[in-house]
Structure formats: structure tokens, C-alpha cells
Amino acid sequence: MYIMSMIRLINMTKRFGKTVAVKNADLEIEKGELVVFLGPSGCGKTTTLRCIAGLENPEEGEIYIDNEMVNDLPTLDRDVGFVFQHYALFPHMSAYQNISFPLRAMKHKKSDIEREVMKVAELLRIDKILQFKPSHLSGGDLQSVALARALVIKPKVFLLDEPLSTLDAEFREEARTMIKKIHLEIGATTIYVTHDQMEAMAIADRIVTMNLGEIQQIDAPEYVYHNPVNMFVANFLGSPGMNFIDCSLEENNTLKLGLDGKILQINEKIVKKIKAVGEDKAVLMMGIRPEDIKLSFKKDVYGFDMKVTIVEEIGPENIVNLRSGDHVVKVLTDPDILPKTGETVWAVPDQDKIRIFDQQTKKEIL
């Protein structure tokens, strides 16, 4: 059997004692793709990565790299480059020695080593700092050296475990751009693990969203954002994430919201959608993204009234926090819209952007 993919996981499960870290993971990654594993801490993303690298052994399932089953191959023979979260640079070696370390281990010729190291160093713009030891380098430079060490062996697959999470926010954006740029230039198959959805959205060709050891959705960033399969994905992507309000369909084709029974007018399309699956009882959840809600300062039947609690002015936009009972709804607005705390406003969702989820299964009703 010939498979065109670079990496393929079939039904992989990894346990630590009684805890299941990764459950039945199925995944295919094409050659040259940059795939991001995204999820909260403890979702199994790093474990999956470590299984692919051979740093952990899954109990069940198969791992293929370049059409070869690698379950029983040690890390050494899998031809992967791994960048650790805390860089794992050798403190007693200079940047040059660190980068050349894997090549020296493979007993390459000295002149070859030098050529290769210089090539990567120039690519990452660290050719001027090669003689320094890690203790003399800044966070961003350390990151680059760690990347260079993984790049220099030209691995089939490039595995990055939260490579930016120890950097200060100001460098993170820059480093992210650099990683994306390098990927575009050399086109190595890359898996990138992060818990930061912004980072994932920014660089991924496809995002693998994970939660509680299970893969939730595998799709391109914009697709996942606009078509999340369940409530977890819908809320995890986006900053702020999607708002949810429990609701039920009324006799007169309006939505009764869990906000003290407020009524929201909805269009035919949504009504049809709900009726089609026959779920007209109180087990629904309305989902709406913060940027798809307009604020109205006077009554609007296509909206619901809530009280303004806090307005976060974060520069190019404002996050307006609305409250009604225990429900909080976040609305993303232009920076010049500044409602006052305590004021009552009507949140008007864009009808075309309203999503309906099943409260029990947390899945979207299509």
C-alpha cells in the first residue's frame, strides 16, 4: 500500500498509567505542510508530538513517517528534528558547537559541517553570534539556535514543541513571523504545538484542535474558525471565543433565551435548521462570535438587552462585556463605541452568523 502522506497516525492511543493522554488519534499530514496541534494544557498535543518523535511509545496504533512504520524505530532512526520548549541547548557549548552537534555525531566532514552550519545560521540571521555560549544569548537568539540545530540535519519532519512560549510577548510575534517565513522558504514538513490560538491561526496550513486527549477537528484556520464542529472548538478559537447562550425554539418561531426568558426573533433559515433535526426542545445552545454582534442603544427585536459591565479598550478594537444574570456575552466593537458601565444595550447578532449547538453532545446542528 502506498500512502502519499508524510506522517500518518492510525488509531494511536497513549496512556500514562490509568490516564489516557491520547485517544484513538487518526491523522494524516502531507509533505511540506505546516500543521499546528492546538489545545489547552493537558489535551495531549505534546504527547502526540513526542510519540511521533519516538520519545514516547504509544500502546496502540501505528505511526508512519514517509510510508514507513516507525513504531519500533528509536528516535535516532526516525529522521525528525525536534525543538524543545526550553530549547535544551548545551550550556557548555557555543552556538556553533550546539548547531553542529548533530552533524558531528553523524561524523560528517569538517568542511561540510561548517558549510551547513553557516547556511542555516544565515537563514536564521544568527551568523554573527555563533561564537557565543547560550548564557550570553537573548531569548530570541536561543530560540533561533535551537531551530538551527534541528534544521541543520535536514530532517524529513520538523517537530516544534511550544517553541515560543518562553519568549516575551514582544519577541513572540517576530519569531512567529520568522518561523512562517522559513517554512515558506524551505518547505519542510512541520508540526508545531501550541496552546495559543493566535499563534496557531497565524502560521498553520491546517490546525489540529485537541481536547482531553481527543482530536476535535482538523481543518484550515479560517475554516475551523467559521465552521467549528463543536462548542469546544468554537470557544477555543478566537479571542475572545464564541459566546454561548442556552435557548429553545418557541411555538411562534422565535428563540427563547436562557437570559430570563428573553425572546429573540430569528430568520426562517435558522428555524428550518432546528426543525429539520427535530430538536425543538430546550436542549439547544446559540453560539455567536463577538465580532458578529452589533450593539444597539435602543430596543431591537432582533436583539436582546443586557447590562454593560466592563469595556476593555485594547487598541484597534474594544471588547464590551455584557451581563444578564450569570450570563456574560462579549462583543467586539470599533474603538469609538464606548458604552457606559451599567448602561442597558441591545446585542443584535448577525442572523447569518448564528450557530446552533446541541447542549448535550456540544456538537453543531447543521
Place this chain on the structure above:
Amino acid sequence: MDRKIRRKRKKGIKVAGKVIIFIVIAIVFVAYVFPIFWMGVTSLKTKVQIFDPVPKIFFKPTINNYKTFIGTAEGGEVGAGRAGAATSFIAAMGRSILMTTSVTLLSLLLGTMAAYVLSRYNMPGKDDLLFAILSTRMLPPIVVLVPISLLFTNIGLKDTYIGFLLLYTMFNMAFSVWIMKSFFDDVPFSFEEAAMCDGYTRFRAFLKVVLPMVKPGLAATAIFCGILVWNEFLFAIVIGTRKWVFMPPTIFTMSYGAEGIIWGVLASSSLIYIIPVLVFVYLVRKNLLRGITFGVIRG
């Protein structure tokens, strides 16, 4: 098919691995426990049985050895137990327990206080001081035996409670300071700071917050200090000549008769001797496991 075989083989390897680990543990266990077991068996044998070229598995046990060194043996083994063995044994045990307890407590108290200061405060020459403390353990004790013995004779500390207390505590300080310091270093300073902001004094913050967090360290230090004192023989026999005779020299004198070593008495008294240590270790074992690894303590 191929896959299945491979998986089976993998499973086989796993089982084999577990068996090997079990065997290794068993060997280590036997190696450590057998001497104690043999000591117990020997303590219940008569002299003849002890020297039986082919040791019997089943034999008629006797408690005569115990009676001998406690001093109530009638006729029993010859040569063992000088006059007043009973009082000397029980008294020696008492002295050993008293000395071990006092030295351990004093070492913990001084060591903990010194370690806390060395961990939390910066002062000039701190590193040198730490080195100086450690250097007290760099010479083999026997080198200082004669000078200390002479010194103690001259200043009247020889064969006194205070003398031994000072001597043994001094031996233990390096150990308790270094261990406790490493434990204090692992407790973030912010714990005390938070308590201070909450209206506690530095000392109360230390007592209420920090000390409970270094319990494993205290347990480990106590055990190591205690065992060192409990087993100390060299100074005990040279300095403690009349009044402060501890257990190790007592066992030594009791088990050497005119005909050489009296194995039964040696075994039985030694067995009794290790019981207090076993009890103590058993009591603090929960803390000890974490303490001995000297690992980071976590909440």
C-alpha cells in the same frame, strides 16, 4: 499478520522486562535482609548449634543468649557477661537513647536555624562559611581522635554528657546545615513574603509556613544525624570510659569473652540494638522517602 506478531512480541518483551525487574529486586532484597535474618537465627542458637558445619533449618531455639547479656542467665554460657551486665546493658541503652535524642534535636535546631539564614540572607563570605562548615567533615574522624581526647581531658569534658553532646552535634552540623539549606532553597521566598504582608512576623512566617514545608528535610536530617550518633563507636570507646558508656562499646565488651567472640550474645544484643532505629525510621518513613531523594518538594 506481521503487525500482530510484532505486537505480540512486544508484549512478550514487556512481560519479560517485568520479570527481570522483579528478580533484581528480589536479589537486592535478599542481600540486604539476609544478614539481619541470620543475626536473628544466630541469636536463638546455642554455641554448638552456631558452630554446626551444616546449619539446620529447624532447631530448638533458646533465649539463653538474651538472658546472658541481660544478666539473668543461670549457669548458661561461660565467660559472657561480666558482673552487673544487666545494669550495664539497660543503662547503656538508656544513655544511647538519651544522647541520640538530644544530639538529634540540638542538631536539627541549630542546623535549621543556620540553614535558614544561609538560604535566605545574603552576607559577605557566605560561600566561604558554607565551605568551612562542610570542611569539618573532610578529615576522617580518627585523625582528630587523640587531640580531642586530650582536649576533653584537660577542660574536664571527658566522659561527660555535655562533652558528648557538643562533640556529636559538631559532627552533625555540616550535614544538617547543608541538607536543610537545600530544602529551604526549594521553598519560594514569596511564601514568607505573603505571610508578612498578611500580618505575620518573619519568625512566625518561618514557623507557620516554611517549617511545615520542609518536613521531609527535617525527617531525613533527623534520621541521618540520629544514626550517626547511635552507631558511633570510636569516640564512644575512647572518651566514654566510665560514666558515659554507650551501647556500641557495651556490646563489644560483652561479646568478647576469654574464648574470643561469643556469637550468640553478639547477635542477640545487636538485634535488640537495631530495634529503636527501625521503629524510628518506620514512624517517619512517609516523609523520609521524599526527604532522601532530596527532591523539590511540591504542594
Place this chain on the structure above:
Amino acid sequence: MPTIVLKNVVKKFGKIVALNEIDLDIKEGEFFVLVGPTGAGKTTTLRVVSGLEKIDSGELLFGKEDATALSPAERDVAFVYQSFSLYPQMTVRKNLEFPLRSPMYRESGEEINSRVEHVADLLHITPLLDRMPDALSGGEMQRVGIGRAIVRKPQIFLMDEPLSDLDAKLREELRVELRQIQSDLKTTTLYVTHDQVEAMSMGDRVAVLNEGVIHQIGTPKEVYRKPSDLFVAGFIGNPKMNFLSCKIVEGASPALDLEKGLIHVSLSEKMAKKVRGFSKKEGLIMGIRPEAIILHREKGKSRLEAAVLFLEHFGSMNIINLQIGEKILKIRTHPTQTVKQKEKVWLEFEEEHMILFDEETGKSLAIG
């Protein structure tokens, strides 16, 4: 609740100057944020206010009272830390009670109970009260940590990056909750973070620090729209402000020459007037926010040509990365705006959002 005033505060650690003549004036009931990169001196400032560090020179006043000689407990401040939070040997309830049982406060049992329950309720941690800290998640721990600070009703909250160890989602949630609690309690709060979004979103006012010096103090909006220098301009805002080298070309109608002659941007009469007043004409840097650049598909006057490097989708917006010479420019667009890789586009800079900086001093000359 007192005001907090720092005048000329200097703090040194050996030869390192951690705080270099800091001046702050924090108002009663204010949520004041100190933001800056690692090593900026923000945590040191917090510790100086708390009394955990002594200052080398300068004044520290609480209200009108000199606070330099007061112990941390006497200052009546409560500290919330980044990662430390709880005493591991005590249950959540014992942790919350701990400050109330201190010799300084020693409340009655009844009072302790009612306060603990109230705080637990406020922070939604009532079900956790009898658990040990090691059975809590990171978010729960930090909630309890905040609870410990609140329960004593201190005069001042001091918070040292309380959210930075948490997952992004949780951070977003807790920052609003924290802000809400503070505005209910109206307790003067000094909050330290390195995350500029957090600073912007939470602060009534923000002080931007770097290397022991305060660069700017202002409302989040002021700091974002009118940065006082290059550092503030680069630090606040995500994606970062774009910077292009610039000089003013004088003539009948002044224009800006960007990136050494790459493009001449002509200015409106209003801007031209302002620019004429600048004493410096060369060695400038023009800064412009990613949302203040308009993308065009056609050539035009004052439009800068650029090649698309790649596009980042963020759902509610897109960031387009463009190559201009050696530089990468970022522009923020509506999520429906798409471009192809390597496509040529033309950029228009909104002049009312341009800010000019002196390259040497970094100080803002301001236009727009």
C-alpha cells in the same frame, strides 16, 4: 483607601539600577497597571510599594503619610503572586483564613467564617474549600490566591503577573472577573504584567516601563494612540506598529520621503503646517499602526508598492505580511480581504495616524 505617591524613587541591587528616579501618582480606587518587558523594574516597583524592598532614595507616600519606614504588614497591602499561590500543607479554607488569623488581624471565628464564605462565593470557589491545593487546577489555584488577598480587605492590592501562568482562554476570562471585583471593591490596585493586551484591557491608567525608567503614563487609549517614544510605540499594540525611516522634504507642499526615497508621501495642508514646525527634518522614523494602512489593488499617488509575503487569518481580522525592501510590514484588514502570495499591492498611509519619531532620541515629534 489612600493614594500612592512615588517621588524620585531609586532602587539599586549592587551596581544594577533597578529603578531610576521613578515618579508615580496613583489615585484612590484606581486600577493602575505597570507594563514592560522582562527586567523593566515593574516587579521591583511593586515590591517597593509593598515594603518587601527598601528604597535607596526618594519618597514613598501613602496618602500624605511617609510610608518608607513601615513594615509590609503595617502598610496593609495584599500581594498576589504569579506562580506561588497557596500554602501546600493547608486546605483552601485554611489558606483563606490564614491572613485573618495573623497576630495583626486576629478576627473572631464567626467573622472569619462569614468573610471566607463571602470571598469564596465571589470567586466561585465554594466547592473547593475543603480541598488541598495540589488537587486544584492552575486557574482554581490562582482564584484562591486572589481570594487570600481579598479576604483581609486590605488598603491596596498588589498583583504581580497573577494571570501569566494560565492558559490564554482562562486569562481572558479571569482578567474581566478581576477587573469586575476591583471595581466592586474600589480598592486601589497596582497590577504588573508584561502582556500589553492585559494592560490595555484592565488599566484605568497604564505606566510603560523599560530598564528602570518610566516611558509614559496615560490611559490605555493615550498610550496606544499617542505613544511618547519609539519604545512605547513598539511595545503597545499587537501586531506591532510599523516603522519606516523617514525625512521631511520641504518645498511648496511638504512631503515625507520614506525608506530613503522609496516613496514620497504628500501631506495635506493641515499636516504640512504641523510638519513645518518640526525643528528636525532628517533622521526621523515614521510609525503607523497596522490598521491605519489601506490596501489598494492599483497604483496611485503616495502609494507604496509592496509584495505579499503571507496572510494570517485570525477570524475577526486578517494580518497581511508584506515585504518592503528588507523590512516586513504588517497591515490589519477586514477578514473578508484576501490576497495571494507574491501578489503586488499598493499601500496608502492614513496621515492622521502617522507619528514621527526622532531616530536618535526616540522621542515622538507627533503628527496626525
